[in-house]
Amino acid sequence: MTKTAKTWVDIGRVEDVPVRGARLLKTAHGCIAVFRTAENQVFALDDKCPHKGGPLSQGIVHGTSVTCPLHNWVIGLNDGVAQGADKGMVRTYALKIEGERLLLDLAPAKAKTAA
Amino acid sequence: MLLEDGTRLPADMVIMAVGIKPNAGIAKAAGFDVGRGIKVDPGMRTSDPDVFAVGECAEAHGQVFGLVAPLYEMAGVIAAQLSGDATAAFSPSAVATKLKVTGINLFSAGDFAEAKDREEIVLRDASRGIYKRLVLKDNAIVGVVLYGDTADGAWFFDHLKKGTDISELRETLIFGPAYAGGSPLDPTAAVAALPDEAEICGCNGVCKSKITGAITTLGLKTLDDVRAHTKASASCGSCTGLVEQLMKVTLGDSYNPAAVQPMCPCTNHGHDDVRRLIVAKALKTIPDLMHALEWKTSCGCAKCRPALNYYLIATWPGTYKDDGQSRYINERVHANIQKDGTYSVVPRMWGGMTTASELRAIADVVEKFNIPAVKCTGGQRIDMLGVKKEDLPAVWADLNKAGMVSGAAYAKGLRTVKTCVGTDWCRFGTQGSTGLGIKLEKFLWGSWTPAKLKLAVSGCPRNCAEATCKDIGVICIESGYDIHFAGAAGLDIQGTVVLGHADTEDETIEIIGALTQLYREQGRYLERVYKWAKRVGIDTVRKQIMDDKERRTALYERFVYSQTFSQIDPWAERVAGKDAFEFGAMADLTLQAAE
DSSP: OOOOOOOEEEEEEGGGSOTTEEEEEEOTTOOEEEEEOTTOOEEEEESOOTTTOOOGGGSEEETTEEEOTTTOOEEETTTOBBOTTOOOBOOEEOEEEETTEEEEEOHHHHHHHHO | OBOTTSOBOOOSOOOOOOOOOOOOHHHHHTTOOBSSSEEEOTTOBOSSTTOBOOSTTEEETTEEOOSHHHHHHHHHHHHHHHTTOTTOOOOOOOOEEEOOBTTBOEEEEEOOOOOTTEEEEEEEEGGGTEEEEEEEETTEEEEEEEESOOTTHHHHHHHHHHTOOOTTTGGGGGGOHHHHSOOOSOHHHHHHHSOTTOEEETTTTEEHHHHHHHHHHHTOOSHHHHHHHHOTTSSSOTTHHHHHHHHHHHHGGGOOOOOOOOSSTTOSOOHHHHHHHHHHTTOOSHHHHHHHTTOSSSSOOTTHHHHHHHHHHHHSTTTSOOOGGGSOHHHHHTSEEOTTSOEEEOBOOGGGOOOHHHHHHHHHHHHHTTOOEEEEOTTSSEEEEEEOGGGHHHHHHHHHHTTOOBOOTTOSBEEEEEEOOHHHHOTTOOSOHHHHHHHHHHHHTTOBOSSOEEEEEESSTTOTTOGGGSSEEEEEETTEEEEEEOOEESSSEEOOEEEEEESSHHHHHHHHHHHHHHHHHHOOTTOOHHHHHHHHOHHHHHIIIIIOHHHHHHHHHHHHHHHHHHOSOHHHHHHTTTTGGGGSOSEEOTTSOOO
């Protein structure tokens, strides 16, 4: 596996994402959901549940997990892995905060389409 | 580290400790003597003899108190003073506290500052996460800190308060009662071995003998009885396990703890417990509730958060601020999510009636927004399916313009009131069932209920509106209105039972309002009316609504009051800009060049 260079993209302010909620990023490679937890941590995942493709951005955010609105799969926000008895994983994206701006590494999305 | 005054301190790490601070600002401004808190004498009188202070704001004997037990003692002193006992005086006694954070078991009591004349016994097992420290002075325990395993807290605290000479026990003291008194490890036996005056409930200062005494003399059989009569376990609930063991010791095999199903893995409390405690402890927000009831997770889960949000909104109408992030997506954005992530939109059609202009507006919306599917629902309305989320506010704006509001087809709340055409058109109709249905829908819309609530009104016993499989149904007859409830036509098929008869429309509406309120107050989240009625008993419901007129009126009035806050069209609010972040992307990166 070759290491892809990071492609940091400014996606807005941390405050744009509601606490215990999510916002969507439209990309040429599908939608990415940006989550913000009660503890003010931010995470980014493909907006696609590994189960039936449900929009995770529409789920209830609790702790560092989100519950998919379609069939209640619980996905860990830090690693994208389905919790409990369910098996599956969704792609995650690195985020970094610079000042009040939020930057996302778009490289994994590009790698996805290239693959 | 740079302080505000410009001082620089070299530091590798900064540790900050926070705590509560008496809010004595008003007293200070009013000229009272204020130290750390509002200074009071032993009779709890402030520097103005006509004013008393009690609680966390008061400073008594140079001390301020942040725990509930001494506050109750203070209240007792004030009560005695006010009723003429000038000798009543507050003297702070030793207090023990447990940290109310689930997952971290911490118990502390007494004084554990280091001093020359003090000794320590410490047990530390880092890999098991256990730390126990006893501070001794003159062969008596003066301080206890337990971390990880706090089961022996009550026993140590008892010795601390009594000032027991522990020299005989010293060798095994740190291992607790299991090794000190030679009593076995069985927790029930350990509780049995506790002395009569051992404190069981720290919140309300209830000792063992008070509980066992009440159980035997009053013949108490259930935990709720014990709570009601002794107040033990009735506040924070963390001593519930101890109280239950005491009941087991006292009642033997005849004690059968009701198997309470916890709400979800975040808590051991059942739904009814949570609802009771919301009222008893005046819990007003989800974080307060989770803190007070020792939630095991910091932020709940997708099961408990919507339930708690409902319980709070139903308990504190007008004051609780709805927490959208604790609602399922459908209730958060007031539309129904579909399998492809699009939404469906259902405007209200009061009593199933519509007009040419409403239909025209719907047709225009369907064309304007390229809505792929339009369907009639089972509740006599029109469903537009496949609406893109970002189009929702504009769709609603157009529907609002034509006079339509949200049909709440997504809500754990009032859905529809289905009707037949009754005396308006039907040759068999006995009453104006359509008109009554519309009145009911206009009265009930906007209300949140434990689960969805569907009604129907049929104009005669032929029952074309299928009222006898609804949560609440009305069958019109020549002499008035038969009110039915507890039907089901989903996962379960079940005919309704008759709640009672009403002579007039107004009486029908009052009965249905009261029934809805009773359900709102007693139903567990996601429990439909038929399941609630089965659990509490059809007769119990009937007695409260049909036989007890006073109760019915009170329920009806509570419902009417709550409705004054709930009848706001959520679509119009969002058209006006509420929660705008929900309906647009945070950023559009589609033009970011793919390499």
